[in-house]
Amino acid sequence: MHTSQRLATTLGLALCALAPPVTAQTMVDPVSLLNDVRYLSSDSLGGRLIGTPGADSAAAYLARRFKRSGLRPAPQGWFQSFTVSLSDPAAVRAGIAGREGENVVGVLPGHDSRLRNEIVIVGAHYDHLGTGKFGALDPDSAGIVHNGADDNASGSSALIHIARKLHQNPPARTVVFIAFSGEEAGLLGSDYYVKNPIFPLARTYAMVNMDMVGRLRNDRLLVYGVSTAKEFPGLLDSLNNEARFDLKATGDGWGRSDQSSFYAVGLPVLHIFTDLHEDYHRTTDDWEKINADGLAKVADFTAAIVRTLADRREPLTFVNVPPPVLSASSASSASGYGAYLGTVPDMADRARGVRLTGVRAGSPAEKAGLKGNDIIVQIGDAPVADLQSMTNALRAHQPGDVVEIRILRDGVEQKVTVTLGTRASS
Numbered sequence: 001m002h003t004s005q006r007l008a009t010t011l012g013l014a015l016c017a018l019a020p021p022v023t024a025q026t027m028v029d030p031v032s033l034l035n036d037v038r039y040l041s042s043d044s045l046g047g048r049l050i051g052t053p054g055a056d057s058a059a060a061y062l063a064r065r066f067k068r069s070g071l072r073p074a075p076q077g078w079f080q081s082f083t084v085s086l087s088d089p090a091a092v093r094a095g096i097a098g099r100e101g102e103n104v105v106g107v108l109p110g111h112d113s114r115l116r117n118e119i120v121i122v123g124a125h126y127d128h129l130g131t132g133k134f135g136a137l138d139p140d141s142a143g144i145v146h147n148g149a150d151d152n153a154s155g156s157s158a159l160i161h162i163a164r165k166l167h168q169n170p171p172a173r174t175v176v177f178i179a180f181s182g183e184e185a186g187l188l189g190s191d192y193y194v195k196n197p198i199f200p201l202a203r204t205y206a207m208v209n210m211d212m213v214g215r216l217r218n219d220r221l222l223v224y225g226v227s228t229a230k231e232f233p234g235l236l237d238s239l240n241n242e243a244r245f246d247l248k249a250t251g252d253g254w255g256r257s258d259q260s261s262f263y264a265v266g267l268p269v270l271h272i273f274t275d276l277h278e279d280y281h282r283t284t285d286d287w288e289k290i291n292a293d294g295l296a297k298v299a300d301f302t303a304a305i306v307r308t309l310a311d312r313r314e315p316l317t318f319v320n321v322p323p324p325v326l327s328a329s330s331a332s333s334a335s336g337y338g339a340y341l342g343t344v345p346d347m348a349d350r351a352r353g354v355r356l357t358g359v360r361a362g363s364p365a366e367k368a369g370l371k372g373n374d375i376i377v378q379i380g381d382a383p384v385a386d387l388q389s390m391t392n393a394l395r396a397h398q399p400g401d402v403v404e405i406r407i408l409r410d411g412v413e414q415k416v417t418v419t420l421g422t423r424a425s426s
């Protein structure tokens with residue numbers, strides 16, 4: 001691409017010649033990785049809802065695969081069990097209150113006699129929506145298995161292959177691999193872990209989360225949480241000199257997934273993400289749509305991030321940002337509250353307004369002629385600065401309301417008239 005990158009690549013090659021063999025040259029195998037995704041997202045696991053036999057089978061499978069990759073169990077074993085609260089209203093609504101969930105935990109001991117007492121966590125949730133009785137964006141499909149191939153058989157499968165890769169040449173710090181349960185019901189597994197840490201949080205260096213990493217398109221990779229440590233932007237930039245993603249590294253640690261539990265207790269975090277798509281939280285999130293080569297490439301990149309963190313001698317400088325009133329996690333389900341518009345917001349874009357990556361088929365947004373790349377700047381009387389103000393604007397309306405929406409299309413402001421709907425009518 002640019003001259004500076006060519007120079008860096010040349011330097012990178014020169015450095016590789018000095019590095020010990022094995023390490024960077026062993027790439028994650030896309031075929032084997034896709035096999036894991038296929039199993040975890042097969043109908044036989046029933047959508048991996050926490051507390052169901054399908055989720056238990058997924059957990060047992062992950063523990064076996066962790067073992068085959070050279071990991072050791074945590075001191076109390078491969079599984080960290082927890083019970084979903086009986087009083088959590090969200091859990092009651094989802095029909096999972098009182099059920100047992102389990103995080104799967106594997107350990108790769110560090111090689112450095114001093115630094116091995118510190119850990120780097122790499123995590124990914126393996127649970128999904130079951131048969132879609134909660135959390136689904138296609139409620140008409142309740143009762144049908146939601147396989148969650150991208151969300152998040154992709155990330156939990158990548159854990160196995162990152163473990164195998166790092167095991168060939170373990171870094172200085174201990175790396176702890178955690179496949180979380182209960183993410184879809186409100187980050188339950190990661191929340192339980194930070195309240196009941198197996199390894200002291202004070203000796204935890206950083207947490208790297210993969211959630212939805214199987215749909216790489218045009219090499220566009222999002223990394224959230226880069227502002228949680230001062231060193232992260234530079235570190236990611238230099239790793240990307242070799243990987244050459246179209247990298248969008250932004251944001252604090254208050255994201256939509258398990259990294260947020262770790263940021264809340266004061267740890268630097270990263271969330272690796274290949275972005276939303278039309279199949280998100282729908283029955284169509286299937287393994288056939290996984291970009292296996294892209295997923296392997298993301299796994300290689302994540303392994304490089306984890307290795308770099310686990311080998312780093314200096315501390316990271318944690319950056320604290322207070323939690324938002326409404327986190328980005330609410331924004332993705334914004335259309336589940338108030339009136340329904342049916343847009344797919346671009347989570348990476350932080351410009352004025354809300355840029356769309358697309359609109360849902362048959363949605364009010366589609367009927368009104370909205371399309372990908374449109375930037376919503378006003379809904380009714382409410383200016384839209386970001387996802388949060390868009391959520392608030394939609395909540396202020398009822399299904400059936402006719403509202404004027406102002407958009408920027410190719411830099412020109414236009415107005416469209418939309419009849420807002422309800423979820424069920426979509």
Ligand SMILES: [Zn+2]
Binds near residue numbers: 151184
């Ligand atoms: Zn999800």
